[in-house]
Amino acid sequence: MKLLSAKKPDLILGFGGFVTAGITFPGYFRGIPFALHEAKRIVGRSNRIFSRLAHRIFLPEGVE
Secondary structure, eight states, X not given: OHHHXXXXXXXXXXXXXXXXHHHHHHHHHTTOOEEEEOOSSSOOXXXXXXXXXXXXXXXOTTOO
């Protein structure tokens, strides 16, 4: 929360993993839009959980 207050980002871009959860969750509650990127064919746990809240999701071709 301190980082978000100090930097005041316009967007959060998450690439999966526990680091994404650590910044995306507080950002969501502060009203900061976020996008998720998944490079693998199998979507990871963090991206699956936060995909319902994301403003945009970027996936490789062939993944839905």
